[in-house]
Amino acid sequence: MRGANHNFFNTEWTPGISQAPSFDDWFDQRHRLCARNSDTRLTATEQRRAGLSWVTAAVRLFGxxxxxxxxxxxxxxxxxxxKLRDGAVWTHALGGDRRLVRPGTDAAAGGPGQLCRAMATGGFLFHRRLPICGVGLNELRMLHWFVGRTNGLPWPVQLLAEWQRAGPAGGLALDDPLDATGSDTSLDLRVTVDPREGAAPLRVRLTDADGSTWTSARQNLIAMTGHYIRTWWAQTLRVDLAAAPPRLDRAALTEVALVASSGSGRVWLLDAAARRPALLPVPDRSVPTVSVPRRTSTDEGDPGDRIEVDWQLSAPAPSPGRFAIVARSSFRASGGSVSLVRVPAGVSSGTVQIDYDSDTTDDLPTTRLGLEVVPLRDLAVGSDVGRLIVRDDDPNVRARVTRRDPxxxxxxRMTWVVRLNKAVDYKxxxxxxGPRTRPESEMMRVGDARRRWVDDHVGGRPKALLGPRVFELLRFRPGDHVERVSVPTRVNSLVxxxxxxxxxxxEGRGLDGGAERSTIRLR
Ligand SMILES: [Ca+2]
Ligand SMILES: [Ca+2]
Structure with a gap:
């Protein structure tokens, strides 16, 4: 439901009824239909009606x-x-009665299509084996809470189909024949249209094990526009198999291809499924959850050192499972390290080695890493975030304050120079x-400093004491050795x-005793 906003679904963040400051934080103002000031945007009331309608439908279906x-x-x-005027909602019942075919897992690329890794890019264009789906779209994400680069996790695979003229645009060669029999069975393709290319009129060509083919009627998929479109804003392309001739063996489909009916376009195929309009019975099986310790700590050690972290399942794994732990620092802008764990059937605990950034240079006394659990197969998340505390064990950087002239x-100019004995690799x-000093009559006044500097740094009336108004933060970026505080003085004082x-x-880490005073005299 494009344009829907979580803020309209609680009491604390809903504009008009909350005590906290709240506002409509739907940010996609480039969206012609859904931008906050657009007439076609669903109102708060309409959004709540939509929420109510779909929750009710879910309760009536599942309950x-x-x-x-x-x-x-x-x-x-x-x-x-x-009730929603012309509001529109797109849906997929992924847990319904489907036999799913996933690109790269259950099928290879057939025809001119190409498998790709399902992430849109924010500057990260390479994957070891497959190109990235959606190059040029604006964001790089796997799951909604994973922002940024995380190498080593198994990203979903999609099929990229693009065309410069009408005709076959790409498809899937199925590893095993797909059974799509049954009177109401359809073939559902989840397809995302590249918003930069526009609407995609498509037909679907099916091939069976004997090589018989049939091509469905043309359907038009719209292009969803806006800033946050990624390669998984999919629509369902539903092929009515009742329209297929008897010569097509619906019990053994071997190829599913997209056939373009326009001059150019680009879409991504997320998956295909033989879909029966029903629910599956709830399986009599529960999946164990993975937990990691809330807190683990270690001394940093030398480059290449790792730490073993315990993990625990809520019950022995009934079948082989897989999960990953991503160790990520919020302080450094790196993507974090990924440790993959395979859990054999019957096992309920173990340890995993975590890589972290261990070096021989000074760091903050402790570095905190989040340990995020990502379930990959037949496991679920228990306590999903642990914390790894790494204690620095390298000699502290030392800082020294000198005056250019006493x-x-x-x-x-009155200039203080702060030098580090070595560069550091963190901020x-x-x-x-400026503290008050005795006698106060000798302390510099605001009117002793040049007006431009006063306006930019301290403000205040000419007779006010200058020192207590000074508040300078010297920021050494990684690699920097030297920073300065420099106060330009006036030839003629205003006082x-x-x-x-x-x-x-x-004041700061690296100074003897944590702090140092230094005075310069103005003649
Ligand atoms: Ca070290
Ligand atoms: Ca260190």
Whole structure:
């Protein structure tokens, strides 16, 4: 439901009824239909009606077994409801009665199509084996909570079909023949249309084990526009198999191909399925959950060192399972390391080696890494986030404060230089502020400093004490050795002129005792 906003579904963040400051935070203002100021945007009331309608449909389907509700929950095109004016909802009942064919897992690329890894890009264009689906689309994500680069996780595979003229555009060669018999059985393809290419008129060509083929009637898939379209804003392309001639053996389909009916276009095929309009019975089976410790800690050690982290299942694995642990620092912008764990049947606990960034240079006293559990096969998430604390064990960086000149003539610059004995590879900060000193009559005033600098840094009336207004944060970026605080003075003071001083107190890791005072005299 494009344009729907979670803020309209609770009491605390709904504009108009919450106590906390709240607003409609649907950000896709490029979307012609759904932008916040668009007439066609669903109102808050309409969004709640839509939520109510679909929750009700789900309860009636899953709770009461009313399969007529599949019309709302598993439709081939956009579903509209009178109460929503012309609002449209797209649905897929992935847990329905389907035999699923997944590109790369149950089928190879057939014809001119190409398998690709299902991530849109934000600068990451390479994968070891497959090209990336959706190059040029705006975001790189796997699951909705995974932002950024995470090499090593098994990304979903899709089929990319693109064409420059009408005709075959790509498809799937199935590993095993697909049985799509049954009077109401359809063949459902989940297809995402590239918004940059526009609507895609498509037909579907089916081939059976004897080589007989049949091509379905043309259907038009719209292009969903907007900023957040990724390669999985799919629509269902439903092929009515009742229309197929008897010569097509529906019990043994071996190829499913997309046939383009327009001059150019690009789509991604997420999967294909023989779909019966019904629910499957709930399986009598529960999947064990994986947990990692809430907190694990280690000394950093030397490059290449790893740490073993325990994991635990809620019950012995009934079948071989798989999960990954992503160790990620929120402090550094790296994508984190991925450890894959295979769990043999019958096993309920074990340890996994976690890679982290161990070096021989100074770091903050502790680095915190999140350990995120990603279930991959036949396992679910228990406590999904653990924390790994890595204690730095390398000599601390040392910082030294020097004055360029212990005294400066009026009109000159008072400059303090802070030097590190070595560069660091993290963001290192030292704070400089001016304490009150005795006697106060000798302390520099705001009017002793140049106006431009005063406006940019401290403000205040000319007679105000300058030191207590100074608040400078020296930021050493990775690789930096030297930072400065520099106060330009006026030739003619705005207040009465006799010698004055400015004392700064530097505070930060790396200074002897954590802090150091230094005074420069203004002559
Ligand atoms: Ca170390
Ligand atoms: Ca270190």
């Amino acid at each position: 009461a077994g009313e399969t007529s509700m599949l019309e709302a929950l598993d439709a081939s095109g956009a579903v509209t409801v009178p 005294s400066v003539n009026r009109g000159g 290192f900060e030292i704070f400089a502020g 009465h002129e006799h010698p004055r001083t400015l004392t700064l107190r530097f």
